[in-house]
Amino acid sequence: MTVTAEAYVLEAAKAPLVRRSLQIQDPGPKEAIVEVIACGLCHTDLGYADGSVPTKKGIPIVLGHEAVGRVIQAGKDFESLVGSNVLVPAVLPCGECPFCLAGRGNACPNQKMPGNDIDGGFSTHFLVPARPLIKIGSDSSKVAALSVVADAVSTAYQAILRANLVEGDIAIVVGSGGVGSFVVQIAKALGARVVACDIIAERLNLIADYGAEQTINLANLDPKELRKQVRAFAKGAPTFKYKIFECSGSAPGQVTAYGLLERGATMLQVGYTPSKIDVRLSNLMAFDATLHGTWGCPPEVYPGVLNLIEQGKVRLDPFIAYGPMSKVNDYLADMAAHKLERRMVMDPRK
Numbered sequence: 104m105t106v107t108a109e110a111y112v113l114e115a116a117k118a119p120l121v122r123r124s125l126q127i128q129d130p131g132p133k134e135a136i137v138e139v140i141a142c143g144l145c146h147t148d149l150g151y152a153d154g155s156v157p158t159k160k161g162i163p164i165v166l167g168h169e170a171v172g173r174v175i176q177a178g179k180d181f182e183s184l185v186g187s188n189v190l191v192p193a194v195l196p197c198g199e200c201p202f203c204l205a206g207r208g209n210a211c212p213n214q215k216m217p218g219n220d221i222d223g224g225f226s227t228h229f230l231v232p233a234r235p236l237i238k239i240g241s242d243s244s245k246v247a248a249l250s251v252v253a254d255a256v257s258t259a260y261q262a263i264l265r266a267n268l269v270e271g272d273i274a275i276v277v278g279s280g281g282v283g284s285f286v287v288q289i290a291k292a293l294g295a296r297v298v299a300c301d302i303i304a305e306r307l308n309l310i311a312d313y314g315a316e317q318t319i320n321l322a323n324l325d326p327k328e329l330r331k332q333v334r335a336f337a338k339g340a341p342t343f344k345y346k347i348f349e350c351s352g353s354a355p356g357q358v359t360a361y362g363l364l365e366r367g368a369t370m371l372q373v374g375y376t377p378s379k380i381d382v383r384l385s386n387l388m389a390f391d392a393t394l395h396g397t398w399g400c401p402p403e404v405y406p407g408v409l410n411l412i413e414q415g416k417v418r419l420d421p422f423i424a425y426g427p428m429s430k431v432n433d434y435l436a437d438m439a440a441h442k443l444e445r446r447m448v449m450d451p452r453k
């Protein structure tokens with residue numbers, strides 16, 4: 104049966120998303136149609152909507168890459184998914200190429216990202232590759248919150264795995280809102296001592312209640328003074344235990360994070376900015392330090408982070424606000440004006 108979706112479509116950059124009825128194509132053998140229960144609003148969506156970042160599909164496109172929903176139709180290889188609630192990862196690897204087979208699916212060259220490569224979750228329904236879908240429970244009171252796991256939380260988790268973070272490490276998180284707030288919580292859950300840095304006092308106050316043992320306000324702070332405070336926090340721990348997470352996605356944040364690299368330390372570039380910075384790369388050589396990029400999260404490691412949420416070690420609700428998808432243009436405007444402190448989780452039926 105053909106499915107008709109009510110979707111919010113980006114038809115022109117800098118213009119509001121437009122509500123349209125769209126016919127969803129029947130699923131191919133490896134595809135599924137997901138009836139969306141909730142979809143998160145990410146800062147990247149704002150970049151697409153205001154034209155600063157082009158989508159790979161081009162326009163028109165339905166945005167949204169943080170969706171949870173129920174599978175209502177699936178191709179013949181994945182019929183067992185029909186009726187299940189699923190989380191749709193923001194990065195959907197092919198599952199078959201050398202990258203995927205080596206456990207590097209998040210770098211898969213054939214990957215599809217909803218709301219970028221293909222139509223996304225700002226819609227009542229959308230068509231996705233079925234293989235990467237992750238089954239989640241049916242408790243409807245908890246399902247909507249899990250939408251933010253598709254990008255914000257899983258990206259944080261993968262960054263932590265990439266850093267080989269272990270108990271007793273010193274996690275230094277630069278930019279403690281959004282993805283950074285989940286890096287803080289996950290690092291703490293895995294036994295690291297966490298210091299959170301930001302320029303916004305309210306964010307630091309919130310994260311102090313959810314895993315940050317110390318917070319540092321970077322506004323007007325001299326880099327030498329910051330380094331001194333971090334060393335004091337580490338209480339003499341060897342600097343190879345420093346795991347620095349750049350989550351601000353800003354040039355000043357990148358300069359700050361890079362400036363914290365010391366002997367044997369590791370830095371993860373988690374945030375995105377199109378800006379460039381000027382650094383001495385040879386510091387990596389001199390310090391025998393490591394700098395990793397990290398993108399998305401391969402589907403096979405999602406159970407690890409879902410477990411931490413189930414156990415209450417990572418909290419979602421303090422960082423989320425719920426609203427109807429019919430207000431998506433208002434939320435985008437609020438985000439552009441830096442007035443959204445929580446991640447919006449939107450209901451496409453409202």
Ligand SMILES: [Zn+2]
Nearest residue numbers: 145146147254
């Ligand atoms: Zn995102």
Ligand SMILES: [Zn+2]
Nearest residue numbers: 197200203211
């Ligand atoms: Zn692949």
